[in-house]
Amino acid sequence: MTPSDQSHRESERGPDAERTAGVTAKPGQAAGSGVERRDAERGVRPGGVTRPGGGRSRPAWRSLVFLAVALLLSVWASLSLGSSLLSPLEVWRALVDNAGGDPLVRVIVWELRLPRTLLAAMVGAALAMAGASFQALFRNALADPYVIGASSGAALGATLAMTLGWSVGMAGFGPLPLAAFLGALGAVLITLLLAEGAGGEAGSVASLLLAGTALGAMLSAAVSFLLVWRDQPWFQVFNWLLGSFSGRTWVHVAVGWPYLAVSALALWLASRPLDALAGGDAVAKSLGLAVRPARLAVIAAATLAVAVAVAVSGIIGFVGLIAPHAARRLFGAGHRRLLPASGLLGAILLVWADVGARTVLVPVEIPVGIVTALIGGPFFLVLLRQRGGRIA
Amino acid sequence: MRDRLTVRGLACGYGDRRILTDLSLDVGAGEVLALIGPNGSGKTTLLHTLAGLLVPQAGEVEWAGRSLLALARRERARAVALSPQRAEEAAWPLTVAEAVALGRAPHRGWFRPLTLEDDAVVERAMERLGVAALADRLLPSLSGGELRRVLLARALAQSPRVILLDEPASFLDLHYQAELLGIVRRLAAEEGVAVVLTLHDLTLVSAVADRVALLADGRLRAVGEPGRILSAEHLVPVFGPHLEVLAHPRSGGPLVLPRLPGVA
Numbered sequence A: 001m002t003p004s005d006q007s008h009r010e011s012e013r014g015p016d017a018e019r020t021a022g023v024t025a026k027p028g029q030a031a032g033s034g035v036e037r038r039d040a041e042r043g044v045r046p047g048g049v050t051r052p053g054g055g056r057s058r059p060a061w062r063s064l065v066f067l068a069v070a071l072l073l074s075v076w077a078s079l080s081l082g083s084s085l086l087s088p089l090e091v092w093r094a095l096v097d098n099a100g101g102d103p104l105v106r107v108i109v110w111e112l113r114l115p116r117t118l119l120a121a122m123v124g125a126a127l128a129m130a131g132a133s134f135q136a137l138f139r140n141a142l143a144d145p146y147v148i149g150a151s152s153g154a155a156l157g158a159t160l161a162m163t164l165g166w167s168v169g170m171a172g173f174g175p176l177p178l179a180a181f182l183g184a185l186g187a188v189l190i191t192l193l194l195a196e197g198a199g200g201e202a203g204s205v206a207s208l209l210l211a212g213t214a215l216g217a218m219l220s221a222a223v224s225f226l227l228v229w230r231d232q233p234w235f236q237v238f239n240w241l242l243g244s245f246s247g248r249t250w251v252h253v254a255v256g257w258p259y260l261a262v263s264a265l266a267l268w269l270a271s272r273p274l275d276a277l278a279g280g281d282a283v284a285k286s287l288g289l290a291v292r293p294a295r296l297a298v299i300a301a302a303t304l305a306v307a308v309a310v311a312v313s314g315i316i317g318f319v320g321l322i323a324p325h326a327a328r329r330l331f332g333a334g335h336r337r338l339l340p341a342s343g344l345l346g347a348i349l350l351v352w353a354d355v356g357a358r359t360v361l362v363p364v365e366i367p368v369g370i371v372t373a374l375i376g377g378p379f380f381l382v383l384l385r386q387r388g389g390r391i392a
Numbered sequence B: 001m002r003d004r005l006t007v008r009g010l011a012c013g014y015g016d017r018r019i020l021t022d023l024s025l026d027v028g029a030g031e032v033l034a035l036i037g038p039n040g041s042g043k044t045t046l047l048h049t050l051a052g053l054l055v056p057q058a059g060e061v062e063w064a065g066r067s068l069l070a071l072a073r074r075e076r077a078r079a080v081a082l083s084p085q086r087a088e089e090a091a092w093p094l095t096v097a098e099a100v101a102l103g104r105a106p107h108r109g110w111f112r113p114l115t116l117e118d119d120a121v122v123e124r125a126m127e128r129l130g131v132a133a134l135a136d137r138l139l140p141s142l143s144g145g146e147l148r149r150v151l152l153a154r155a156l157a158q159s160p161r162v163i164l165l166d167e168p169a170s171f172l173d174l175h176y177q178a179e180l181l182g183i184v185r186r187l188a189a190e191e192g193v194a195v196v197l198t199l200h201d202l203t204l205v206s207a208v209a210d211r212v213a214l215l216a217d218g219r220l221r222a223v224g225e226p227g228r229i230l231s232a233e234h235l236v237p238v239f240g241p242h243l244e245v246l247a248h249p250r251s252g253g254p255l256v257l258p259r260l261p262g263v264a
Helices: A003-023 A027-031 A033-042 A060-080 A088-096 A103-137 A150-164 A175-197 A205-229 A235-241 A250-269 A271-277 A281-286 A291-313 A319-331 A335-359 A368-386 B043-051 B073-079 B096-108 B116-128 B144-157 B174-191 B202-208 B232-239
Strands: B004-014 B017-028 B032-036 B058-063 B080-083 B162-165 B194-198 B211-216 B219-224 B243-247 B254-258
Touching: A060 A088, A060 A103, A060 A319, A060 A335, A088 A103, A103 A250, A103 A271, A103 A291, A103 A319, A103 A335, A150 A175, A150 A205, A150 A235, A150 A291, A175 A205, A175 A291, A250 A271, A250 A291, A250 A335, A271 A281, A271 A291, A271 A335, A271 B096, A281 A291, A281 B043, A281 B080, A319 A335, A319 A368, A335 A368, B004 B043, B004 B194, B017 B043, B017 B194, B017 B211, B017 B219, B032 B043, B032 B174, B032 B202, B043 B080, B043 B162, B043 B194, B073 B080, B073 B096, B080 B144, B096 B116, B096 B144, B116 B144, B144 B162, B144 B174, B174 B194, B174 B202, B202 B254, B211 B232, B219 B232, B232 B243
Parallel strands: B032 B194, B032 B211, B080 B162, B162 B194
Antiparallel strands: B004 B017, B004 B058, B211 B219, B243 B254
16 A cells, blocks of 8 residues: 555545545435345345445356356366367366376376366466456457567567577576567567657557557568578477467476466456546546556556467467457456456366367367367357447 | 635646646636637647646646645546546446446545445435436446436546536437536535536537636637626627527527528
């Protein structure tokens, strides 16, 4: 709590208290029985506290628990599905019983499927939360986690690392993920600087979007140029660009989760500023929000999540676009509920996409990005059609 | 004496560009002041400066003798609420209750949860504006009139001393115009808030405003009661000759009507 917050709290007990009481009108009526009576009339269940800022009659928190259970079941299913089918019971035994059961099953569950499934869930959640944040920030339903250049930056980083034979790893990242991570961060940073230099109101929404788009095009061109010019075996880059959880291990999970947890928490803490920003800069400012710092903080948190996601799994499209859309339909746009809901939906989506990626063409595994695009594209179009092009 | 919003020697604009110069005004608690003037005369710029969106180039803005300019952003948002002209949140599916609850952010901060006291203020603001029944509706599903009332409810939930309304009546049917401006009048009187609003429809001015400020050419041309300012003498030099001022048959107040050139 900052000192000014503190003094504000105290001042409320002072002269301001009178003021607040004035607005609350007849004190007994406002806080007490009147509210409850109206709830009863409206069919809000008695005993439940009426929270204008919260869920009210939307059974939001129960739905979130439902989604969490659905995620657990999806993970469980993902552990039993694959090139060799395991029964749910076998999976359960391998998970809880360290000594007993088939050792081969234990290896499949613990060493092969569990890490990549957890990674898929983490990455899905991160991309979806970042997507939801960017959509609110840009007031644009088509914004995805890569909207300000993170994906093309990551692609260029990875391609450079491969063509130059870079082999330095750091902080648990292998050379290629590290290069992708740095590329993503670098691209977003350049986008921010370009947008600042573009004049107008510094850090404004439109200049960010335009700068991101322009930079993305340039970086993509650079990637193509590198691939053609050096005549590299581009298969490796290509495969990585499409996103995959193939061969991911506990190392990736261990490296990724702290970053993703921090950025998820930061984004969730920014829910109310995001609500205000979605109403436009004038509204946010007149509500006392420091708009530019808030926007930069959200961009930083979302970019960290996206850069780590790209580093561990490549570029996976559509999850960050679809999951927030679906979540807004189910939960509305209040970010306190929307962000957790988007995260859970994104996780579920990507876990199942990964299941698809490794089971559809057994024994060949297809990049998970192809699955998300194949499922996500039509899903998105249906959504668009049903809503007549509206945001949620 | 009642508290007043006092503007002295204000100069404002965007960056180095100056829109308004040497403007002095005051509005008392419970009073409604209408800003009128041709397009581009700086009505919105003035509102944005009063709301703290723009830093004034010169001059002073005070409430009850205390400078508003010196206040921190959030402190200022507890004193002054703005309902902007373009309602961008109309496209974003917050519920009405959530949108109004944002008005408590200047009091509660951006991270702490709202208290029951906040909830009561929000609840009352929604009832005051007649939108309590819409609490669970999503903003994009509202009509223009409902949305305006929701945004006004949010301004009221800020528990401010001053409410600034930018073209609250534009794009509304006659019915909703009358309803909304009626609410504005009553809010000012009953909550003791000073209201400053911009109106480009001059027929609405005398119905809602206690006083009128006429802006033109970057200056305050005249300020006073509607009966005095809404006269051909003041309006024609600013708006041109294509207007007519009649007396309202019942109230006797001024009615400003357009007179089409070339039509008898």
